Amino acid sequence: MDATVTDFHYGAVTPVAAYLMACLGSALGLRCTVRSMRRGSRRQQNGWLSLAAVSLGCGIWTMHFIAMMGFRADGSDISYDTRLTLLSLAVAIAVTALGVFLVGHLGSGAKVLATAGLLMGLGVAAMHYIGMSAMQVHGGMRYDTMTVALSVLIAVVAATAALWAAVTVRNLWSSLGASLVMGVAVSGMHYTGMAAVSVHVDPTGATSAQSSIDQLSFLLAMIAGPVVMLVVAATIVMFDPDLVLGEGARPASRTQAARSSTPTATGQRGPYGQYYEDTGSESR
Incomplete structure (x- = not known):
């Protein structure tokens, strides 16, 4: 039978927290990309671009799994495959690195932005659905094809907009404003993808309060590392005078x-x- 699913088991707590993490990752990624374009050696430039990729990747990935804390399917326990979950994190960082390094070294031409945005957007969508494939339920999950396609389109547009902002927006407050918009886009992609999901529950399966606690504990453990990375990146950005004072x-x-x-x-x-x-x- 088809289960009743919800993405808001804890009310507004998980979507708001997920949105804030997406904004934080976007803001740090934008500022680090701006810093990479200032005077400095190629090694320094690559260092800032790497930090931008880690910030964006960790922000997007953490947003996804914070939002997944609110996901429930009535009549089924939910667990996660650790290897696939970590693979989704690696994909998130790798594809954002590909995007920011392309625009960081090749500039903001239309072809470069389109190529980098397409690759990064497809990678972000892959991260999302790899993360979803890591989720195990008592039964099976089905996806609505058109809704999935829409979520991928949103991911590509959001990634292209993020890269455009990274190489165009220079002012600190403008970057913060752009990060708020990016938070909406990333969250919109996630919840659009979740709207495509339906769960068919095996009647022989069972659900328990303990399984919900185990799911929450696993996700909290998983996001601890990326959150620490975001805090480290934020500390580096805060103590860089060029970023604080502005271009x-x-x-x-x-x-x-x-x-x-x-x-x-x-x-x-x-x-x-x-x-x-x-x-x-x-x-x-």
């Missing part, structure tokens, strides 16, 4: 300092070898 703040100060210390072309040599601007009076 142009530090370069401007360096330029001003250079101007104050660079001798002018026309002038006279002072007592310590420096030049003074020629204002019509001689240095004495």
Whole structure:
């Protein structure tokens, strides 16, 4: 028989928490990508792009499994395959790394954005459905093809928009605003994908309160590592002056300092070898 399913077993707690994690990952990813485009060595650029990929990947993956805490199918226990769950995390980080490195090194041309957004979006959708395949129920799960296709389309559009924002938005507050929009897009993709799910329960199966506790404990254990990574990334971003001050703040100060210390072309040599601007009076 078909089970009654819900994504909101704990009410608004899980969707709100999932949305906030998606926003956090998006915000950190955007700011790290912005930082990679400032002056620095190729090694530094790759370091910031790697941090952006980890932030985006962990944010999207954590959003997915926080949201899954609220999933229930009446009449069936729910458990997860650990290897597939971890594989979905690896896929999330890998595909976001592919996207941010493409735009980070090749620029924001239309072809680059389209290619990177398509690959990243398909990867995010793959992460979602690998995570769903890790879920085990007493029976089987079916998916509505058109709804699945819509969720994949949303993932591609969201990924392309995220990459466009990463290479276009520079201001801190604009980045934060873009991350809020990205949180909506990522959450929308997840819940659209969940709307495609129906569960056919085996009548011989059983459900218990203990299984719900085990499911919650497993998911909490799984998301602990990515959450720690997001906290580490947030700490790095918070202590980077270029990101806090915004684009142009530090370069401007360096330029001003250079101007104050660079001798002018026309002038006279002072007592310590420096030049003074020629204002019509001689240095004495």
